[in-house]
Amino acid sequence: MNAPDNSAVGSRFASDWLALRESADHAARCAELTAEAGAWLTRIRASNSAPLTLVDLGCGRASNPAYLASRLPGPQRWRLVDHDPALLESARQRLAGCQDAAGKSLDSERRQVDLADAKALPGLLDGAELVCASALLDLCSAAWIETLAEACAARQLAALFTLSVDGHWQFIDADGARRDAEDEWVRGQFVDHQRRDKGLGAALGGEAPAALVSAFEKRGYRIARAVSPWQLAPGSDAALTLGQALVAGWAAAAVEQCPAQAARIEAWQLARQRDLANGRCGVWVGHVDLLLLPPGSDD
Ligand SMILES: C[S@@+](CC[C@H](N)C(=O)[O-])C[C@H]1O[C@@H](n2cnc3c(N)ncnc32)[C@H](O)[C@@H]1O
Numbered sequence: 001m002n003a004p005d006n007s008a009v010g011s012r013f014a015s016d017w018l019a020l021r022e023s024a025d026h027a028a029r030c031a032e033l034t035a036e037a038g039a040w041l042t043r044i045r046a047s048n049s050a051p052l053t054l055v056d057l058g059c060g061r062a063s064n065p066a067y068l069a070s071r072l073p074g075p076q077r078w079r080l081v082d083h084d085p086a087l088l089e090s091a092r093q094r095l096a097g098c099q100d101a102a103g104k105s106l107d108s109e110r111r112q113v114d115l116a117d118a119k120a121l122p123g124l125l126d127g128a129e130l131v132c133a134s135a136l137l138d139l140c141s142a143a144w145i146e147t148l149a150e151a152c153a154a155r156q157l158a159a160l161f162t163l164s165v166d167g168h169w170q171f172i173d174a175d176g177a178r179r180d181a182e183d184e185w186v187r188g189q190f191v192d193h194q195r196r197d198k199g200l201g202a203a204l205g206g207e208a209p210a211a212l213v214s215a216f217e218k219r220g221y222r223i224a225r226a227v228s229p230w231q232l233a234p235g236s237d238a239a240l241t242l243g244q245a246l247v248a249g250w251a252a253a254a255v256e257q258c259p260a261q262a263a264r265i266e267a268w269q270l271a272r273q274r275d276l277a278n279g280r281c282g283v284w285v286g287h288v289d290l291l292l293l294p295p296g297s298d299d
Helices: 015-028 031-045 063-071 085-096 118-125 142-155 181-194 205-217 237-257 259-277
Strands: 052-057 076-082 107-112 130-134 158-173 222-227 230-232 282-293
Touching (some): 015 230, 015 237, 031 063, 031 158, 031 222, 052 063, 063 130, 076 085, 118 142, 142 158, 158 181, 158 205, 181 205, 181 237, 205 222, 205 282, 237 259, 237 282
Parallel strands (some): 052 076, 052 130, 076 107, 130 158
């Protein structure tokens, strides 16, 4: 996950951090994949007017359903899944103010579940048409992704996984990407840190999107993919707020990964925070969106 590690305890994420990233997340998402998911849901519903059941894994404060609801057909019933009860309650309150594409209010149910419990997964997916998640995949292990793909395939369930980090980030200025050996060294520490166990087995970090594609492809799914990077322009509010939080988080993770180099990392952090504050650079963070449609979806 590209969240600053100082805002996460294990795999617990501060609500403030999730709120801070939300507008960059919504701006970065691929609208075409959402539209394709909506078209698929409309097709499979035909004339059935029962509510669609949409599952959001690792829902946090419901940023993902808040984005998707008005872009997908209704009626909708959201199954909000997280292990953090406070985030689940914020998510419930948030969805109470959201509408589907027809302007109708949404139904929701909360499931406080540790996704590490493989036995819980089938029950979370039963009766659903679409499972989605945003900014979750990097926390997951290869085994967890296989279990998810198997459970989805058994139910012919579509999946929409958005804003999954691909492991790349860089500073940008008016001429584009800045190349800097120290940035690359810190990024290397961060990438290694991302691969620690985040509660769902050895995390795949930026390798997770490829593992998801492979797990669903071998089960006959059709995959649509798009890039969805954050692009925080130099001098923008987002570079000053989200950008500075990112640098703090990357530095904290790098120090945890390589404590012997704490002074070097602190010097790097001070220099980058200064560059962001002066508008000399912005930040680019690589993400991937994936829509996975079950076999027969082309018919
Ligand atoms: C980076 S946040 C993303 C939240 C939200 N999807 C968004 O886009 O803002 C990851 C979310 O996954 C949840 N999470 C992490 N590990 C989990 C686990 N083992 N079981 C259930 N939820 C988990 C966290 O509580 C957090 O809400």
